[in-house]
Amino acid sequence: xxxxxxxxxxxxGSRLLLESTVRVGVTGLRRAGKTVFVTALxxxxxxxxxxxxxxxxxxxxxxxxxxxxxxxxxxxxxxxEGHLAVLTGPDPHWPEPTRGIGQMRVSLRYRPDSALKRAVxxxxxLNLDLVDYPxxxxxxLPLLRQSFAEWSAxxxxxxxRPPRDELSASWRGWLATIDPMASAEEETARRGAALYTxxxxxxxxxxxxxxxxxxxxxxxxxxxxxxxxxxFCPLPPPQxxxxxxxxxxxxxxxxxxxxxxxxxxxxxxxEHFAKLDRQIVLIDVLGALNAGPAGMxxxxxxxxxxxxxxxxxxxxxxxxxxxxxxxxVLFAATKADxxxxxxxxxxxxxxxxxxxxxxxxxxxEGAQVETMAIAALKCTDSVVTEHEGRxxxxxxxxxxxxxxxTVLFPGEIPEDAEAFxxxxxxxxNFLAFRPPDDLGRDPRGxxxxxxxxxxxxxxxDYLL
Amino acid sequence: xxxxLDRAAAVPAEEETALLTGSGDPAELLPAPAAPxxxxxxxxRWLFGALAALVVVALGFDTADLLNRAFATSxxxxxxxxxxxxxxxxxxxxxxxxxxxxxxxxxxxxELRAEAGRLEVEAPGGxxxxxxxxxxxxxxxxxxxxxxxxxxxxHVTDAHDEHExxxxxxxxxxxxxxxxxxxxxxxxxxxTAVATALSPAALLDFAVVLWRNLKLVREIxxxxxxxxxxxxxxxxxxxxxxNIAVAGVTExxxxxxxxxxGGSLAAAISTRMGQGVIxxxxxxxxxxxxxxxxxxxxxxxxxxxxxNRIRKELLSVPKQVL
Numbered sequence: 001x002x003x004x005x006x007x008x009x010x011x012x013g014s015r016l017l018l019e020s021t022v023r024v025g026v027t028g029l030r031r032a033g034k035t036v037f038v039t040a041l042x043x044x045x046x047x048x049x050x051x052x053x054x055x056x057x058x059x060x061x062x063x064x065x066x067x068x069x070x071x072x073x074x075x076x077x078x079x080x081e082g083h084l085a086v087l088t089g090p091d092p093h094w095p096e097p098t099r100g101i102g103q104m105r106v107s108l109r110y111r112p113d114s115a116l117k118r119a120v121x122x123x124x125x126l127n128l129d130l131v132d133y134p135x136x137x138x139x140x141l142p143l144l145r146q147s148f149a150e151w152s153a154x155x156x157x158x159x160x161r162p163p164r165d166e167l168s169a170s171w172r173g174w175l176a177t178i179d180p181m182a183s184a185e186e187e188t189a190r191r192g193a194a195l196y197t198x199x200x201x202x203x204x205x206x207x208x209x210x211x212x213x214x215x216x217x218x219x220x221x222x223x224x225x226x227x228x229x230x231x232f233c234p235l236p237p238p239q240x241x242x243x244x245x246x247x248x249x250x251x252x253x254x255x256x257x258x259x260x261x262x263x264x265x266x267x268x269x270x271e272h273f274a275k276l277d278r279q280i281v282l283i284d285v286l287g288a289l290n291a292g293p294a295g296m297x298x299x300x301x302x303x304x305x306x307x308x309x310x311x312x313x314x315x316x317x318x319x320x321x322x323x324x325x326x327x328x329v330l331f332a333a334t335k336a337d338x339x340x341x342x343x344x345x346x347x348x349x350x351x352x353x354x355x356x357x358x359x360x361x362x363x364x365e366g367a368q369v370e371t372m373a374i375a376a377l378k379c380t381d382s383v384v385t386e387h388e389g390r391x392x393x394x395x396x397x398x399x400x401x402x403x404x405x406t407v408l409f410p411g412e413i414p415e416d417a418e419a420f421x422x423x424x425x426x427x428x429n430f431l432a433f434r435p436p437d438d439l440g441r442d443p444r445g446x447x448x449x450x451x452x453x454x455x456x457x458x459x460x461d462y463l464l
Numbered sequence: 465x466x467x468x469l470d471r472a473a474a475v476p477a478e479e480e481t482a483l484l485t486g487s488g489d490p491a492e493l494l495p496a497p498a499a500p501x502x503x504x505x506x507x508x509r510w511l512f513g514a515l516a517a518l519v520v521v522a523l524g525f526d527t528a529d530l531l532n533r534a535f536a537t538s539x540x541x542x543x544x545x546x547x548x549x550x551x552x553x554x555x556x557x558x559x560x561x562x563x564x565x566x567x568x569x570x571x572x573x574x575e576l577r578a579e580a581g582r583l584e585v586e587a588p589g590g591x592x593x594x595x596x597x598x599x600x601x602x603x604x605x606x607x608x609x610x611x612x613x614x615x616x617x618x619h620v621t622d623a624h625d626e627h628e629x630x631x632x633x634x635x636x637x638x639x640x641x642x643x644x645x646x647x648x649x650x651x652x653x654x655x656t657a658v659a660t661a662l663s664p665a666a667l668l669d670f671a672v673v674l675w676r677n678l679k680l681v682r683e684i685x686x687x688x689x690x691x692x693x694x695x696x697x698x699x700x701x702x703x704x705x706x707n708i709a710v711a712g713v714t715e716x717x718x719x720x721x722x723x724x725x726g727g728s729l730a731a732a733i734s735t736r737m738g739q740g741v742i743x744x745x746x747x748x749x750x751x752x753x754x755x756x757x758x759x760x761x762x763x764x765x766x767x768x769x770x771x772n773r774i775r776k777e778l779l780s781v782p783k784q785v786l
Contacts, residue, residue, distance in 0.1 A: 052615075052619040052632055052635075053628070053632075058635055336623070337623070341624075342625075344623070344625060345625065378621070381622055382622040382623070447621070449621070449623040
């Protein structure tokens with residue numbers, strides 16, 4: 001850091017001492033809406049027109065927000081402008097699934113509330129760091145706590161149960177023909193890995209929403225395509241304990257598994273997730289409802305597993321020694337604009353039931369937890385229409401794949417505990433909507449549902 | 465299930481017209497002033513009446529004492545003082561009646577407050593637009609609130625549920641009114657403090673405190689656009705009478721207090737200042753009670769007004785007066 005004169009010394013010093021930074025982790029399984037959430041959040045902060053429930057804005061203390069250079073220059077930058085152009089351009093559609101890491105930083109300037117703080121610093125700055133990544137990589141994190149034997153056993157058990165049993169038939173058939181105690185052949189390992197990768201791709205493409213797809217890099221390699229690290233697969237445990245000797249297939253696979261954990265997963269975790277201050281977990285509850293009870297149970301399991309590695313707890317003065325803890329977690333049910341507005345309470349109740357165990361675990365650690373039904377981009381309006389003599393509350397928007405607005409009755413989420421009444425396998429069919437035209441015309445920012453309340457929960461006590 | 469596009473009426477249109485024009489069936493929530501409901505707390509009323517009579521009697525004794533002293537000095541002075549006391553009495557009664565009449569002209573907002581309370585607590589059911597419409601109807605002719613109402617209209621979407629609409633209205637529309645009302649309370653308590661500190665006679669204290677309290681309540685009520693209900697008015701009246709009683713008593717006991725503290729000039733001044741501060745604080749409490757009662761949406765825990773600033777202001781009154 002070259003410091004040519006006193007001005008830049010002052011700048012560097014003030015940046016170091018007087019600006020606070022908060023790292024918000026946007027967690028979510030694939031297609032939960034992380035990319036759109038980060039885009040909509042940053043756009044609303046930059047334009048500052050649609051955030052009435054953010055205290056710092058409604059009390060008039062907010063000055064402005066700007067994009068700043070990100071803290072880690074070796075990580076690719078989140079393509080905010082590209083995604084915004086895709087959403088607000090002439091042919092609006094949802095962005096492509098994320099293929100790699102993206103990071104960005106937004107600086108917020110505001111006037112502090114308390115007179116003491118104002119005396120020290122008339123204008124305070126808060127740097128908000130956000131990271132976007134493919135949702136599939138999130139499920140790599142539970143591997144950190146599992147040995148190869150444990151993981152193999154769990155995966156094989158899962159693959160033998162419906163609805164995965166038919167998808168994994170060819171891979172399990174091949175597993176039955178090989179012997180883990182035999183000496184390791186590179187060709188065998190590669191064949192196993194290829195069959196297992198095909199099985200994972202089939203899970204991802206399946207009709208029922210299958211969330212638990214491990215390891216994530218097999219289906220979404222990022223920059224590791226065709227790397228030798230990705231050439232392993234779960235193996236059934238060998239019969240004799242002493243036969244896990246050197247040179248066997250089992251030993252080779254185990255070695256590769258451990259190398260994957262060390263070089264890929266641990267690095268991913270320590271670079272991006274170990275230093276988080278706040279966390280928002282985006283959950284596509286409507287997608288889980290569409291998938292039926294099996295899909296919902298799968299997503300619940302995947303969520304609980306993926307939340308375990310995070311360090312939750314209340315932050316204290318020993319944080320600089322022991323590492324920061326995540327002291328506020330927000331569970332957000334996304335795509336709330338796909339249902340009528342009066343159903344948001346039921347959606348939130350359903351979310352509460354879905355994350356109940358995870359929530360208790362996090363509260364036990366000492367962090368604050370909140371649930372909300374949000375929509376990062378509001379694509380529909382609630383309308384009332386008459387049908388067969390009844391008043392129905394519907395949504396009006398442009399469904400994906402069409403070009404004109406339509407009025408749809410999306411279905412009702414029941415109020416009681418039975419989300420899936422017995423007898424019907426897939427009772428829900430919530431359609432997806434695409435972004436409306438001319439979103440970019442409004443200077444106030446992208447329309448949303450409750451993103452401001454989410455921001456208030458996550459950042460409210462930093463912005464005092 | 466797909467339905468026809470053109471037969472759909474947007475839900476926000478209802479809410480938006482409610483917010484724009486103040487319609488949305490306000491008649492249910494804003495009744496015209498009606499006869500008050502008789503409560504049956506007879507014991508309380510007995511106590512109340514007796515205390516009021518005692519205060520009047522104490523005041524009467526003090527005035528009689530003053531008249532006696534004036535007549536003892538000279539007949540002319542006695543007649544003058546008698547005339548002045550009579551004029552003061554009649555003027556006080558006239559002002560009282562005036563304030564009460566102008567209070568009556570404002571609307572009773574008990575239904576509105578009850579509805580706001582219900583909306584905060586119960587599960588949403590689509591009643592926010594009616595409440596919003598009633599609130600807008602209440603403030604429709606206030607030009608200084610027009611930008612705040614426009615901002616609320618801007619921000620409320622069809623996706624906000626009742627709690628959120630009520631919170632937004634509370635924050636955007638009522639917060640500036642709260643600040644203005646608090647300012648009035650501050651001014652009124654300062655006036656009362658100075659007036660009771662400087663006034664020489666109990667009757668004058670009585671009149672000033674009564675008048676200033678009533679004026680304060682009327683100002684706050686007209687600021688919020690509504691007057692407190694019957695039960696609320698009773699509470700307010702009780703506080704005001706306590707204030708007046710304390711003013712009268714401290715004034716009458718002024719000599720006793722000065723004697724007790726040593727009889728010096730410093731004692732006299734400090735008892736006067738103390739009297740002023742006490743009366744100022746009691747007036748402030750009356751003002752805050754009026755704010756609680758006249759506000760369409762009840763105060764939450766975070767925006768409740770507190771006496772701290774007023775207390776600090778009152779403790780610096782002696783400096784300003786001297």
